[in-house]
Amino acid sequence: MRWIALGLCLLFLSGCMKPSDMRKEARYYLGDVGLIDSYRITRSATWTLQSDSRLYVAQGHFSPVGHPYSRPNVVAEEAFAAAVQVFPMVRRAEQPLGLEEALEAARYHDAHYLLYTRFARAKDATSTAEEWQEGRRWDDLGIDAAVLQLILMETSTQRVVDFVVIETKGGFLEFYKARPEDLLRPPLEDYTSRLLGR
Secondary structure, eight states: HHHHHHHHHHHHHHSSHHHHHHHHHHHHHHHHSSSEEEEEESSSSOOOOOOOOOEEEEOOSSSTTOOSOTTTTHHHHHHHHHHTTTOSSSEOOOOOHHHHHHHHHHHTTTEEEEEEEEEEEEOOOOSSHHHHHHHHHGOOSSSOOEEEEEEETTTTTTOOOEEEEEEEOOOGTTTTTOOOOGGSHHHHHHHHHHHHOO
């Protein structure tokens, strides 16, 4: 009887929602319980930028705690791929830079803003079943996770416009699919869209 009542409630609610809203709600709850990939973005400000703003993307030298073997410029690469979808003029550093070096490079390229990224922490669970079977270590088994830190600065004044922490984790249903690096693109796309007020 309880299942019938629950089914009727869901059917009633589905009649009140648009399909896109239902999809968003389903993704939110499935991510919240850890079944699919999910992320959380915490911003220090809610600034929006003009659509013709020029961005320069760079990543610091810091290696992530818990996973020092990630590609050295992976966050900058993923942030660049996300930013070019919404901003027409985006440049990226080819290798990790210190903050002062990144500001100099941003000024050299006449960028209005520097998006300085850091891969703060990561947990890389076993990527494939074969790797786990070779090692047979239970502490390697689990959900991938990553923490990113982003600083958005005005290049002319060096004023920090936004400080962002992104926490992202893999879902149980995508257990063998991703490494921490593979979890970066969706939250970075979301963040760069928010910079335009979308």
